[in-house]
Amino acid sequence: MERRVVFSGWLFPAFLLMPQLAVTLVFFFWPAAQAILQSMRREDAFGLSTQFVAAENFAAVLGDPFYLASAEVTLLFSVAVAVLALAAGLLLAVMADRVVRGAAVYKTVLLLPYAVAPAIAGVLWLFLFNPSIGIIAVGLRRLGIDWNYLLDADQAMLLVVLAAAWKQISYNFLFFLAGLQSIPASLLEASAIDGASPRRRFWTIVFPLLAPTSFFLLVVNIVYAFFDTFGIIHNVTQGGPAKATEILVYKVWYDGMVGLDLGSSAAQSVILMAIVIGLTAIQFRFIERRVHYA
Amino acid sequence: MVTARSSAWVPHAVLITGLALVLFPVYVAFVGSSLTASDILDAPMSLVPGPHLFENFARALGAGTVKTSGEPVAAMLLNSLVMALVIAAGKILISLPSAYAVVFFRFPLRRLCFWAIFVTLMLPVEVRIIPTYKIAADLSLIDSYAGLTLPLVASATATLLFRQFFLTIPDELVEAAKIDGAGPWRFLIDTVIPLSRTNIAALFVILFIYGWNQYLWPLLVTNTPSMTTIVIGIRQMIGNGDTQTEWHIVMATTLLAVLPPVLVVLLMQRWFVKGLVEAEK
Numbered sequence: 087m088e089r090r091v092v093f094s095g096w097l098f099p100a101f102l103l104m105p106q107l108a109v110t111l112v113f114f115f116w117p118a119a120q121a122i123l124q125s126m127r128r129e130d131a132f133g134l135s136t137q138f139v140a141a142e143n144f145a146a147v148l149g150d151p152f153y154l155a156s157a158e159v160t161l162l163f164s165v166a167v168a169v170l171a172l173a174a175g176l177l178l179a180v181m182a183d184r185v186v187r188g189a190a191v192y193k194t195v196l197l198l199p200y201a202v203a204p205a206i207a208g209v210l211w212l213f214l215f216n217p218s219i220g221i222i223a224v225g226l227r228r229l230g231i232d233w234n235y236l237l238d239a240d241q242a243m244l245l246v247v248l249a250a251a252w253k254q255i256s257y258n259f260l261f262f263l264a265g266l267q268s269i270p271a272s273l274l275e276a277s278a279i280d281g282a283s284p285r286r287r288f289w290t291i292v293f294p295l296l297a298p299t300s301f302f303l304l305v306v307n308i309v310y311a312f313f314d315t316f317g318i319i320h321n322v323t324q325g326g327p328a329k330a331t332e333i334l335v336y337k338v339w340y341d342g343m344v345g346l347d348l349g350s351s352a353a354q355s356v357i358l359m360a361i362v363i364g365l366t367a368i369q370f371r372f373i374e375r376r377v378h379y380a
Numbered sequence: 381m382v383t384a385r386s387s388a389w390v391p392h393a394v395l396i397t398g399l400a401l402v403l404f405p406v407y408v409a410f411v412g413s414s415l416t417a418s419d420i421l422d423a424p425m426s427l428v429p430g431p432h433l434f435e436n437f438a439r440a441l442g443a444g445t446v447k448t449s450g451e452p453v454a455a456m457l458l459n460s461l462v463m464a465l466v467i468a469a470g471k472i473l474i475s476l477p478s479a480y481a482v483v484f485f486r487f488p489l490r491r492l493c494f495w496a497i498f499v500t501l502m503l504p505v506e507v508r509i510i511p512t513y514k515i516a517a518d519l520s521l522i523d524s525y526a527g528l529t530l531p532l533v534a535s536a537t538a539t540l541l542f543r544q545f546f547l548t549i550p551d552e553l554v555e556a557a558k559i560d561g562a563g564p565w566r567f568l569i570d571t572v573i574p575l576s577r578t579n580i581a582a583l584f585v586i587l588f589i590y591g592w593n594q595y596l597w598p599l600l601v602t603n604t605p606s607m608t609t610i611v612i613g614i615r616q617m618i619g620n621g622d623t624q625t626e627w628h629i630v631m632a633t634t635l636l637a638v639l640p641p642v643l644v645v646l647l648m649q650r651w652f653v654k655g656l657v658e659a660e661k
Contacts, residue, residue, distance in 0.1 A: 089547065105474040117512040118503065124511065181395050192398075201644065203595060203637070210406065210409055252401070264657060321614075321615055
């Protein structure tokens with residue numbers, strides 16, 4: 087889309103664009119280029135010399151069983167977070183759409199987790215489930231469940247999924263509620279007159295009309311689980327036990343900043359960039375479609 | 381009415397369960413912040429608040445914990461506040477002019493400039509952390525507010541949002557301004573910015589929360605205790621060392637870290653919802 091009526095000249099717009107272009111250049115294009123360059127280099131152990139190794143780092147990363155395990159963990163983690171947060175968000179939105187009394191209170195409280203940093207969501211859940219002091223952990227042990235997420239891989243995964251999904255429910259709730267409220271009441275009334283039960287009305291009318299919102303939210307949730315949950319992992323499990331919760335972003339950070347393997351870390355960064363670009367492309371294709379849909 | 385049915389209690393029951401799940405972790409943190417260290421270690425802790433709330437908050441704010449080298453949480457709150465405000469204001473201050481330039485002018489390389497900015501939408505700071513860290517180090521931005529904020533200001537969300545809004549401003553307004561002899565600067569100040577007020581407010585709320593909740597970047601770029609933000613400070617208080625975690629202080633600090641963004645959401649709920657929905661369009 088373009089405007090018909092515009093101002094002339096180029097000096098003033100150049101001046102207006104300068105700050106953003108400068109920041110973008112220095113903190114976006116330069117590091118991105120560095121990452122790509124670094125990903126094709128190898129440094130010796132003392133950092134004295136570097137040599138060009140082309141795709142060797144990528145081959146090493148993609149052939150590394152630890153990397154593949156981390157990719158699998160990431161996939162499992164993000165699908166679990168997305169499914170849980172979407173299901174909870176949808177359920178609560180459907181219910182909130184039906185009530186009149188107290189609707190504002192429900193909505194306000196359900197929005198609150200959005201304001202909580204992922205890292206802090208992690209701390210809140212850690213406090214509940216810490217094997218020695220957590221109130222739920224102690225309760226579980228009294229029920230005969232041997233709860234110790236510091237040793238049990240499945241329990242660790244469950245805990246980080248719960249913390250990550252808890253924070254994301256607000257967002258999904260808000261978008262599902264907006265989607266529900268945009269469905270024309272006349273459609274639902276017509277099918278009610280035709281004798282469709284509430285359950286049938288939901289699955290045949292509401293759910294299909296929510297499909298665009300759901301798909302959009304699915305991409306957003308996966309991006310969130312991939313990239314925004316570093317703080318949860320870092321606070322709750324540090325990727326453990328035995329790397330059972332080491333998601334890709336955590337591994338990039340760990341290999342680069344703790345392991346100091348810059349070539350591998352940069353190659354991992356470049357792979358992550360490709361994943362984000364792919365997800366964004368999917369999302370934009372979908373947004374195009376949504377415009378036609380509406 | 382379709383919705384009037386006998387089973388009206390079901391939605392309320394589900395919603396109240398949802399509310400309980402949302403509030404329970406926060407409530408337990410609140411109780412934790414009102415007990416003593418030994419009350420918490422004597423698991424399971426009580427679910428009734430104890431009498432030490434103000435004492436614990438005062439200690440957190442004034443003295444922090446041993447693990448954070450006694451850095452007071454009040455100082456961390458200040459760092460977080462500066463970071464959130466600079467990121468929110470910075471993004472708006474550089475995005476509004478650039479969106480204006482891209483929408484209201486025709487000049488060579490205009491499309492290229494737009495795409496150069498737009499591409500940054502795609503890559504969150506998380507995927508380019510280590511090269512960005514090296515550049516921040518080269519520019520000696522480590523342990524400075526500039527280092528904490530500048531790399532996060534480079535993002536296109538706000539530019540895109542302003543661009544979309546500017547495209548809806550009627551051509552007649554631009555023509556009227558031209559007839560009145562107003563140049564692009566006057567038009568920006570007298571017409572476009574006043575029209576953008578609600579967009580600016582909505583964006584500010586979203587960006588403030590985004591900035592306040594940053595984790596990975598502050599973790600990398602700050603090392604001295606005096607530059608620690610509160611979200612990072614909590615991590616250091618828990619640590620993974622051998623010394624006992626002072627959970628009562630950690631929980632008081634957690635509540636202090638959650639309070640400002642929660643207040644922003646509560647007090648500016650209208651703009652918050654608008655900003656969230658628009659930012660994703």
